[in-house]
Amino acid sequence: MTIRNPILRGFNPDPSIVRVGDDYYLATSTFEWMPGVQIHHSRDLADWRLVARPLNRPSQIDLRGDPDSCGVWAADLSYVGGRFHLVYTDVKRYGRTTVDGAVGASLRDFHNYWVWSDRIDGDWSDPVHLNSSGFDPALFHDDDGRSWLLNMLWDHRPGRPRFGGIVVQELDLRAGRLTGERHNIFGGTPLGFTEGPHLYKRDGWYHLLVAEGGTERNHAVVMARSRHLFGPYEVHPDGPVLTAQGRPAAALQRTGHGDLVDTPAGATWLVYLCGRPLPASDRCVLGRETAIQPVVWGDDGWLRTRDGTAMPMGEVPSDATCATAAQIDERTDFAGATLPDAFQWLRTPCPDDIFSLSARPGWLRLHGRETIGSHFTQSLVARRQQAFRYSAETLLDYRPDTFQQAAGLVCYYNSSKFHYLHITADDDGGRVLQVLSALPVGDGTSAITAPITIGAGPVALRVEVDHEALRCGYRVGDAGEWQWLDETFAADLLSDEATIAGLPNFTGTFVGMACQDVSGAGKPADFRYFHYMER
Structure with a gap:
């Protein structure tokens, strides 16, 4: 293997x-x-x-x-x-x-x-x-x-x-x-x-x-x-034991921060972080990932890679009996009592304040909390982006009363860079669909698409990411043809390299569900399922 x-x-x-x-x-x-x-x-x-x-x-x-x-x-x-x-x-x-x-x-x-x-x-x-x-x-x-x-x-x-x-x-x-x-x-x-x-x-x-x-x-x-x-x-x-510095052809870049482990047979392996840049923009939307490869102790007592080049290995021969992870196709119907392992949320140690799996059985309820850019109590539940090409969709049941309430599907790196496909209300109380983008340009800026009026009932939301390009779609109900927004959004801005000057960028892109209510009323939004599929 x-x-x-x-x-x-x-x-x-x-x-x-x-x-x-x-x-x-x-x-x-x-x-x-x-x-x-x-x-x-x-x-x-x-x-x-x-x-x-x-x-x-x-x-x-x-x-x-x-x-x-x-x-x-x-x-x-x-x-x-x-x-x-x-x-x-x-x-x-x-x-x-x-x-x-x-x-x-x-x-x-x-x-x-x-x-x-x-x-x-x-x-x-x-x-x-x-x-x-x-x-x-x-x-x-x-x-x-x-x-x-x-x-x-x-x-x-x-x-x-x-x-x-x-x-x-x-x-x-x-x-x-x-x-x-x-x-x-x-x-x-x-x-x-x-x-x-x-x-x-x-x-x-x-x-x-x-x-x-x-x-x-x-x-x-x-x-x-x-x-x-x-x-x-x-x-x-010899200098560094492992590095991709000065080796642009290496499939794994940014290699460092390692640790060693010995097998029961006495072989030594090195785990280390790495990044896989997008081929066109050279940006790491997946963040810093974990890789592994064997290393050997020389007669002089120093550790080296097996070929002595200090190069990271994209593929490593192994005695493993199982294949490594294939493309993920994972649909989550929120029928259980706990959040599935793929999902996490931001900052708060009190998850009951931001979501519930029991308030409406079979649905994930997000309580409307602080803004999508909050560093305190933000109602956002998401999973990692793990491939350059994927789609994600959800079915949202939500009836906002005011423009201060919003819920939807978000591609999120941090509070200064995200694309948020959401439902909110216009001045007359009608439901509208928009994409709010936080962009790491200059000291930070934002953009929003023109509102699209949508009718009553649950709305399915979908994002499709293909390397640097992201597009958004929707349909009223859980069947029928997807309606795609005209705009194409820059997925590569959700990366370590695209940044506001001077700020740290050490995580990676997530995709998930969010709900805000800056009126303070706590208006909830209900999500029936979440489907993440790599392509």
């Missing part, structure tokens, strides 16, 4: 992997999307199934107010003493990067937390705050029984490099707190942006793996080693 990268398609960045017996568990970041952190399970490193989203209750997490592309960063998963451990960052303020690097923009809030569970799919503990000195925390469990917390050090001072190196401090797992001094063990290489640390011990060496070069086209996996935990660390003589 062949593993076709990426193994986790669509927005699934910052992979952290651990093996327990014959089981592999892989955690990825969720940023402002709830519940927090995705954990997938595999037995063969090829086929992965979502088994847990551990941060799922108000006592654990509250992302309301977190800016776009903030929230839960770089979750690290480990296992020791019969218990799973997860450390992660909750980013509360990012600031806006300026050309002159003004100190106000560099004042950022990164809070690092630790949770644990005896079962991967069990109830995880309430979080313990560890520090706020930087982001990308990771745990290293040494063979002497001691555990250590690593994270990058953020330096906000003018004239200093923002990425101030990798620091380590002992974590007392029994006492539940950091102890001893903090040590800065690695200042990075000239690639800069040293982050995403992981530490391993092999043959008496401490091997430090970091991400460098920034999470764009210069991204790289870099390694260094030392005989002592606190260093000094010698950088790999």
Whole structure:
């Protein structure tokens, strides 16, 4: 069989992997999307199934107010003493990067937390705050029984490099707190942006793996080693262990932020994030995804790709007995008591405030809440875009009373870039259909199509995406011909690369359902089904 990268398609960045017996568990970041952190399970490193989203209750997490592309960063998963451990960052303020690097923009809030569970799919503990000195925390469990917390050090001072190196401090797992001094063990290489640390011990060496070069086209996996935990660390003589930098022909770009795992037979595999740019616009609408490939330890004790080129592999020979994921054709009829695994929502740890599966059995009810661009309580439920060509449709039963109420189908990257096919009311109270687009142009702008009058009854809404192009259609009722809007919308604007200057873009495009009521009346909208089909 062949593993076709990426193994986790669509927005699934910052992979952290651990093996327990014959089981592999892989955690990825969720940023402002709830519940927090995705954990997938595999037995063969090829086929992965979502088994847990551990941060799922108000006592654990509250992302309301977190800016776009903030929230839960770089979750690290480990296992020791019969218990799973997860450390992660909750980013509360990012600031806006300026050309002159003004100190106000560099004042950022990164809070690092630790949770644990005896079962991967069990109830995880309430979080313990560890520090706020930087982001990308990771745990290293040494063979002497001691555990250590690593994270990058953020330096906000003018004239200093923002990425101030990798620091380590002992974590007392029994006492539940950091102890001893903090040590800065690695200042990075000239690639800069040293982050995403992981530490391993092999043959008496401490091997430090970091991400460098920034999470764009210069991204790289870099390694260094030392005989002592606190260093000094010698950088790999070959340069990056894995990178697509300067290799435009590579199918996988932006490769970096990796983690290692050993199989029961002793083979070593590297998981890492990657991006697949659209062929024409060179933009990554799917965000940062997760890939995997085997690596080998050389006679000199350094890690390399199997061919020694440090190139990412699009296809990897495998002993897996099952094929990797095929195209998705998934229709969800909202007949169950819980939201299907494919769907997430934004920021709030109180989902009952924004949606219900019981208020109208067989329908998903979204309660009208804040604007489509809100960073607090926004009623939006969506799933990842995982292919360049797909269609999505839903049946909406909704009768707005005022122009301040709207509901519909949305292709959403963040609050500054989306295309929203929605029903609202005109000044006379009649129902109209429009597309509202938030566009990452200049400091941000918006556009809206001319209103289309539609009759009474449920309305089916549909979007079709073909690489850079998006079109919208509708039909009154659940049968008949689709009526297509004249406009073609720019799907590639919903990407990491299309951005308002200075703002972070670390997630990916979602497609789903939304409902707003800025009058405060909370007018709900009911959705009968959601059908996502890759083409």
